[in-house]
Amino acid sequence: MSFLKSRRRFLQAAAGASVLAPMSLPGLTRMAHAGTTGQAKTKVVFFVVPDGFATDSFTGGHNQGLWFPEVKDGNSTDSTNFTLNEVSQELAAYKDKSLYLQGIILGGGNAGHGGWAEVLRDRNKSQSSIDVLLGQVMPGTDPSQRSIFAGPHATDSVNWYVSWDGQNKRTPQGNPKLMFENIFGTNYSGAQAAPASSNNGTHLFDPINQDIQTLRSKLSGRxxxxLDTHLDSMEQVVDDIHSSIPITAECEPVTPADNPIMSPDFxxxxxASHHQVVATSLSCGISRVATVQVGRSADQIVIKEASLYANPHDLAHRYKSEQEWKACRKWYARQAKLFLDELARHADPDVPSDSLLDHTLVVITSEMSDGAPEHQYNQPMLxxxxxxxxxxxxxxxxRYFNIEQYGDRNHWKAGKQVDQQRIWATIAQAMGTSVPYGGDTxxxxxxxTNIT
Incomplete structure (x- = not known):
């Protein structure tokens, strides 16, 4: 994606100068774009936190932790009569809009910190993640922003990223100011105009076509x-540029502060700046799909509200005090709440009388269930x-909904569980598409409400 973005800046300037002609890759068709229509268009955001939500207790009690709600009407597996737990209580302001799922397993249930490579994907880890798949069929006004990927404190040298385009791991934008510039440009001053769209029918590579063919003849198959992939990528960027349409929604992008992006002090x-940029992009109608990866598995950036010195990974493993463990887990849930606050304060681009949150589905989860045993059964999913x-x-x-009854396999400790890829298949169908995953989908x- 960084390659495409750097090429996009170059090609955007060329398109504005009417140097480039519009083009399409073989097999691609024009997609409908979002604009202010008065008709709701659902948005989807995946909010992924690291090291679980403490589904087990500090002393190791299985499924006796701080996340899952307590049902008040007996042994009901589907209830609206429940109280939130110590960590999920951080999201109490949105309880009425919440569906807490239980009974989900990721992979084999024991991938440890390796769960980042499949948390949003298929069990075989061979296909695109659900955010990329949805972005392909849920475009906004800018096709180059089909699936925004924000990575606050995630972009260190380990590169454990949760979003995938096929077998290619996507790199999130760790700097919210740069993400803003990638989306809105460096000198945003209102609704963007569509770029020039013709140049007498010429093709981007016409002037150097002979050179390209000569070069291709000298290269091995691989x-x-x-080379072809590189050229196709450039063509796709140009096509995205010419497919963009002006922003018609009433939105007010604000350039975020340029703080040190990996400092515990900030x-x-x-x-918060990442929340702002993602929410603004959705409220402007530029994109309808986004992923916010908070830190990474085995998060190393200190959370000062939890501990002045110990990193969140150590706290998740219960190496320190119970109070630090709780404070750390609560901090991640609080960030999800603050992101929901940001969505709630923006107007929807298509139904301005509604809030952005009214037409957004936010999926809050983690690459593991609990940080100490590093397991992935009874996954937290909100x-x-x-x-x-x-x-x-x-x-x-x-609502609290235990979906174990629909489980497709048994875990030796958790019992019947639903493969997490089936949740992605269910969301995809609700959004009018499907997933190309093998196995049970x-x-x-x-x-x-639109799936029975």
């Missing part, structure tokens, strides 16, 4: 494929937001 500020009325969240009461019923 190297020739690399962790809250950098996180679906929250108005979602244009599609989310079955208890008719304004909030049957939907889980009664999560969305």
């Amino acid at each position: 190297e020739r494929q690399k 962790r809250n500020q950098v996180q 679906l929250v937001g108005g979602a244009s009325g599609l989310l079955n969240s208890g008719n304004g009461s909030g 049957s939907v889980v019923p009664n999560i969305f």
Whole structure:
């Protein structure tokens, strides 16, 4: 994506000068774009935190931790009568828009910190992640922003990133100011105009076509494929530029502060800036899909509200005090709440009388369930937001739904569990598409109002 962005800046200038002609890659078709229409268009955001949500207790009690709600009506597996737990209580302001799922397993349930490579993907880790798949069929006004990927405090040298385009790991933008400039440009001053769209029918590579063919004839099969991929990428960027349409939504982008992006002293500020840029991009209609990866698995950036010296990974492993463990887990849940606050304060681009949150589905999860045993059964999964009325969240009461009854396999400790890729298949179908995943992709019923 960084390659495409750097090329996009160059090609944007060329397009503005009417140097480039519009072009399409073989097999691609023009997609409908979002604009201010008065008709709701659902947005989807994946909010991924590291090292679990403490689903087990500090002393190791299985499923006796701080996340899953406590049901008040006996042994009900589907209830609107529940109280939130110590960590999920951080999201109490949005309880009425929430659906807490339980009974989900990621991979084999024991991938440890390796879960980052599959948390948003298929069990075989061979296909694109769900955010990329949705971005392909849910475009906004700028096709180059099909799936925004923000990575507050995630972009260190380890590169454990949760979003994938096929077999290619995507790199998130760790600097919110640079992400803003990539999306809105360096001198944003209002709605963007569509670029020039013709140059007498000439093709981008016409002036150097003979040179390209000569070069291709001298390359081996593998190297020739690399060249073709490179050229196709440039063509795709140009096509995206010419497919962009002006922003018609009433939105007010604000350039975020340029704080040190990996400093514990500015962790809250950098996180908040990422929230702001992602929410603004959605509220302007530029994109309808985004992922916010908070830190990374085995997070190393100190959270000062939890501990002045110990990193969050050590706290998740319960190497320090119980109070530090709780404070750390609560901090991540609080960031999710603050992101929901940011969505709630923006107007929807298509239905300005509604908030952005009214037409957004936010999926809050982690690459593991609990940080100490590093397991992935009984995965924390919260679906929250108005979602244009599609989310079955208890008719304004909030809802807890244990989906073990729909499990496709058994875990030796957790019992019957639903493969996490089926949640992605279910969300995809609710959004009008499907996933190309192998294995069981049957939907889980009664999560969305348009899927039975």
